[in-house]
Amino acid sequence: MDKNILSIDIGTSSVKISIVSIHNNSYEIKSQSKCYYDTQRIRANNLPPNYSQQNVKIIFEAIDNALKSIKFDGQIDSITVCGQMHSCVLWNHRLFDEPFDPQNLRFDMISDNYDWTDGRCNEEFLKTLPKPDSFADKVSSGFGCATLFWLKRFKPDYLNQFDRCGTIMDWFVCLLCRLNIVSISIHNAHAWAYLDPIKPGWNLDILKQAEFPVHLLPKPVESNVIVGQTQFQWHSIIKPGIPVYVAIGDLQAMMFLAFKDNPDAIVLNMSTAAQICRLLVDKDLTLKIPRKSQLPIQSYDYYPFKNNEYLLVAPSLNGGNVLQSFMGFIQSTVKCLTNNDLTRTEIWEKLFHQFPTEFSNNDQSDEENFISIKPTLFGERHDLNSVFTVNISGGKQPSLFNIINCLCFELIQNVFNMMPNVSETIQNNFKQKIQTKLICTGSVIANNPILQRSLLLVIRRILYENNENKNNNDMLLLSNLLQSSLIDIEYVDKCDADVGCFILTKGAMIRRMDVNRNLMLFINGRPLPASSSISFSAIQIRDRISGRQIPLRIMARRVG
Known part of the structure; x- marks a missing residue:
C-alpha cells in the first residue's frame, strides 16, 4: 500500500511543501507548493544592522498559504519537517492551552525567530562563554545556545516570560501536536552548540556552572523519532491523528538526497548561503572526530548525519544572499536614475541575455586582475571581522559585467578556500586520471550560467596552479573542462530539503x-x-x- 508523506521545509526566505508517495523502495512527488516570505514584513524594525530576527507570524502565514495552495485529495500518513538548524524561538507553554485557531494564535506569547545570520554575539561576547564539551567546541553567533546566553545576560526580564524554546521547526511541530515537552533532533541540537552528539546529551554541568537557563532546553532525540500526532484539522490536508517526526536539519536532508546515489561526490550547495560538503562513513567505528579548536583552519565543521556517518561541511554565510543584495543595489540605482522599477528576476534575465560572448567562453583566462572583490558581505563564522570589499587598480573602469562576473567567481572561490582538502582531492584525482564527481545543488547555481562558468574557472585555477609541468598534455584538458571526462559536474535544481527530509526519515523504518x-x-x-x-x-x-x-x-x- 502506498504511503503519503507531507514534508515541510521552513527555510530562511521561504516555506516549501511536498507531498510524496512511497511505494516499496521508490517514491513519487504528488504535489508541491512554495511560498516566499514578505521581505519587508518578516524582519524586525529598529534593530542594529548585525541583528537578524524574523517575525514568526509571517512564517506561520507562509506555511498556512502553502498548505492552502497545495493540491492533494488523498490521505496523509505521516509528516516530516526540516529547516533552519541554528534558529531559536521562545514561547510560553500556555500558547497551546486553547484549541487551535490559525486566525487567533497568540503571537504575543512567541518571540521572534533568531536566525542563523544573527550577529549580536560579537567576538568579545563569545570569548566570555564556556567551552563546549564536544567536537564542536567553538560557539558562533547565530547558534541557539549563544543567543540564549545573550538574552540571559542582556534581556533577562524578556527571557523570563518564556518557558519553552527550540528551532522554528520544533515550535511548529509542537504546534501541530500541541506538545508540552519540546523535542529537538540531534541535527539541530548539535547546531545550537553545547551538545555531545556521540552520547548524546547537553553539556548540562558546563551550562549550569555558567548560569545558563537549562530549564528552557528541549530534549535531544535521534533524528527519526515520532514525537506526537496532529491534534486538529488544518485546511483539507492535515487531519487529527497523523504521526509527526521530530524536525531535522535542512542541510542534512538536502545532502541525504545528494549523496544517496553518489556517496563519494563533492557537493556544492548554493542557496541563501553556500556550503561544500563531503560524506564521511565510519565503517569500523574507529573514526575520531577532531575538536573544532584543534583543526588547522577554523572554516569547516563536522555535522552528525545518520548512524555512523558524518558530514564534513564548509558553511559559508555568503551565497545567494550576496547576489540578492547586489541585485537590490542595481534595482535602487536604476530606480534613482530612470524612475523605472525592475524586478530582480528581470535584471538577471537582462544580464544573462546581454552577457558578452567572451565571458561565457571557458577558454578565457581567469577574472581580469584589475578588479578584485572580497564577497563576505555577511562575514564568516570563522572570521567575524571579515567584510565586503572591492578593489579596482590600473585606472581602468569596470563594466557591470566585469563586476558581476568577478563577484560570482569570488563567491565560488571563497567557499572552496574554506575546505582545502576538496582542492587537494580534485588535484590528486586529476593527476591519477580519476574522475571527480561534483554535484551542484540549489537553484541559485543550477539556473545561473555566470556562476556555472565561475565554477569552471575556479576548478581550472585549482588544477593549473598545481600542475608542475605547464607544457604537458594535461594542460590541453584544462583549456575546456567541459570536454574532460575527469571532471563530472552535475547541476541539480531539484534537490529540495523537504524531499530529502522524508527520504532520510523513511530510511529509519x-x-x-x-x-x-x-x-x-x-x-x-x-x-x-x-x-x-x-x-x-x-x-x-x-x-x-x-x-x-x-x-x-x-x-x-x-x-x-
Whole structure:
C-alpha cells in the first residue's frame, strides 16, 4: 500500500511543501507548493544592522498559504519537517492551552525567530562563554545556545516570560501536536552548540556552572523519532491523528538526497548561503572526530548525519544572499536614475541575455586582475571581522559585467578556500586520471550560467596552479573542462530539503522480515507478530501516571 508523506521545509526566505508517495523502495512527488516570505514584513524594525530576527507570524502565514495552495485529495500518513538548524524561538507553554485557531494564535506569547545570520554575539561576547564539551567546541553567533546566553545576560526580564524554546521547526511541530515537552533532533541540537552528539546529551554541568537557563532546553532525540500526532484539522490536508517526526536539519536532508546515489561526490550547495560538503562513513567505528579548536583552519565543521556517518561541511554565510543584495543595489540605482522599477528576476534575465560572448567562453583566462572583490558581505563564522570589499587598480573602469562576473567567481572561490582538502582531492584525482564527481545543488547555481562558468574557472585555477609541468598534455584538458571526462559536474535544481527530509526519515523504518522462521521477537515479554512493522528508534514506553519511561527489552527466542 502506498504511503503519503507531507514534508515541510521552513527555510530562511521561504516555506516549501511536498507531498510524496512511497511505494516499496521508490517514491513519487504528488504535489508541491512554495511560498516566499514578505521581505519587508518578516524582519524586525529598529534593530542594529548585525541583528537578524524574523517575525514568526509571517512564517506561520507562509506555511498556512502553502498548505492552502497545495493540491492533494488523498490521505496523509505521516509528516516530516526540516529547516533552519541554528534558529531559536521562545514561547510560553500556555500558547497551546486553547484549541487551535490559525486566525487567533497568540503571537504575543512567541518571540521572534533568531536566525542563523544573527550577529549580536560579537567576538568579545563569545570569548566570555564556556567551552563546549564536544567536537564542536567553538560557539558562533547565530547558534541557539549563544543567543540564549545573550538574552540571559542582556534581556533577562524578556527571557523570563518564556518557558519553552527550540528551532522554528520544533515550535511548529509542537504546534501541530500541541506538545508540552519540546523535542529537538540531534541535527539541530548539535547546531545550537553545547551538545555531545556521540552520547548524546547537553553539556548540562558546563551550562549550569555558567548560569545558563537549562530549564528552557528541549530534549535531544535521534533524528527519526515520532514525537506526537496532529491534534486538529488544518485546511483539507492535515487531519487529527497523523504521526509527526521530530524536525531535522535542512542541510542534512538536502545532502541525504545528494549523496544517496553518489556517496563519494563533492557537493556544492548554493542557496541563501553556500556550503561544500563531503560524506564521511565510519565503517569500523574507529573514526575520531577532531575538536573544532584543534583543526588547522577554523572554516569547516563536522555535522552528525545518520548512524555512523558524518558530514564534513564548509558553511559559508555568503551565497545567494550576496547576489540578492547586489541585485537590490542595481534595482535602487536604476530606480534613482530612470524612475523605472525592475524586478530582480528581470535584471538577471537582462544580464544573462546581454552577457558578452567572451565571458561565457571557458577558454578565457581567469577574472581580469584589475578588479578584485572580497564577497563576505555577511562575514564568516570563522572570521567575524571579515567584510565586503572591492578593489579596482590600473585606472581602468569596470563594466557591470566585469563586476558581476568577478563577484560570482569570488563567491565560488571563497567557499572552496574554506575546505582545502576538496582542492587537494580534485588535484590528486586529476593527476591519477580519476574522475571527480561534483554535484551542484540549489537553484541559485543550477539556473545561473555566470556562476556555472565561475565554477569552471575556479576548478581550472585549482588544477593549473598545481600542475608542475605547464607544457604537458594535461594542460590541453584544462583549456575546456567541459570536454574532460575527469571532471563530472552535475547541476541539480531539484534537490529540495523537504524531499530529502522524508527520504532520510523513511530510511529509519525497519520492517521485520521473515529471515529465519525459527525466531520469534519479544518486546517486554510479549511476542510480536511476524508481520509487524516497527521503527526501533520510535518506540517509547511510559507509565501513564508518573510519565516515567519504562526500560525497553527486546529479545529474539528460537522456537519450534
